[in-house]
Amino acid sequence: MRVFTAAFAIAAGLIVLLGYFYPVEQLVNLRRILIDWAVIIAGMAVLVGVFNLAAVQMEKIRARQKGSVYGALLVISLLVTFFGFGLWVGPDAPSMRFAADAIIVPVEAALMAILAVTLLYASIRLLRRRVDVMSALFLVVAVVFLIAIMPTPFGPIPGDQAILQFLGMFSGGGARGLLIGIALGTLLTGLRVLFGIDRPYGGN
């Protein structure tokens, strides 16, 4: 069974890859079918994942673990949203949009505000954690960038564009370098999976 799983995964990967490089009609059609199957499986995976999420929270409630009240709230909200809004009134109903606007949007906005404070706090503590040239440079550049882009009551700061262009030259180059490294890492990770060396689908 494990050999079959690996063989099927490798074959599917190779067909999709070949269909990308050689757009022959048969290969493209086969590639499309395989991707459609994958999309359906991914859709089912979301259902399984949500069930897993609910099961973990139910277990927490049953064992009366710390934070089980939040788990109960999550399960109740899930049931109300899934059965009440999802199946009964439908996902496009105005009440569903109201629920999202009244609960999800404010909660995410609040988390975003916490995030801003957290980042500021992390920056302040950076030099306490690691005192070196790169940390100091990181902080100085971040502060200069913030000053250059911040709105002021007197209009733009003189020379702000020159500062942004000058610093952007270094940060743009560095970002491209990092992204090239990540792309190479992604390529090699993909090849390992394609060759069946790494089998995240439980094959080895």
Place this chain on the structure above:
Amino acid sequence: MSLALLLLAAVLLLGLTLWRRRAPASLRPIDAYERLNRSVGLAVENGTRLHISLGRGNLFTARGGSALAGLAMLRRLAERTSVSDRPPIVTSGDASLAILSQDTLQSAYRAAGVEEQYRVSTGRLAGLSPFSYAAGTLSVVHDESVSTNIVMGDLGSEAALLTEAAERENTNLIAASDNLSAQSIFYASAQDPLIGEELFAAGAYVGAGASHEASLNVQDILRWIIILAILIGSLLKLVGAPI
């Protein structure tokens, strides 16, 4: 051109994997991975838990690469901690990734001969949106006797909430991401940040095998080829040659 690069990478990977099986590589020390290896041993000894957060890398996008790298590391870490009283907990922000993490954990326990210790609840979907994922993961960091948090995968700015929680609980934090925003956050908030492609070196540093060491070698070779191509391109443009 991209096909040629792909074929070159494939040939080098296979060739170097065979070579590395006979002659293991000596890897340059990376502080974060040295701390990770120490933390794994300590977690087993003092009965605490590892928490591995694999991010929100969707396997249908290029972001899936970091998720797959995290799974390879997870496999090895799960095998090493299989004797622990408290199994590692894995959180993900993508449903497919959560299922694969469960599968990886089960495979690791099976390989270690302790499949009966596997619990499906140790591989969890924490949430499907960035902040719900962060909120779901925070409860694990705070409430599950975690001594080491390994955050490795595709995350955005919500990573700051996780690093802050790890710091508050006074736990070890090993963090890496393929996302530039998350990398800058980790640089500011982690003790030993992992930058850029160091994320993909995780497997090699936790002893996942010759293929992971070979991958690092291939990455180095390809990086030098790209550097040469950029330099030659710049020189040609400097002398006014049509490129």
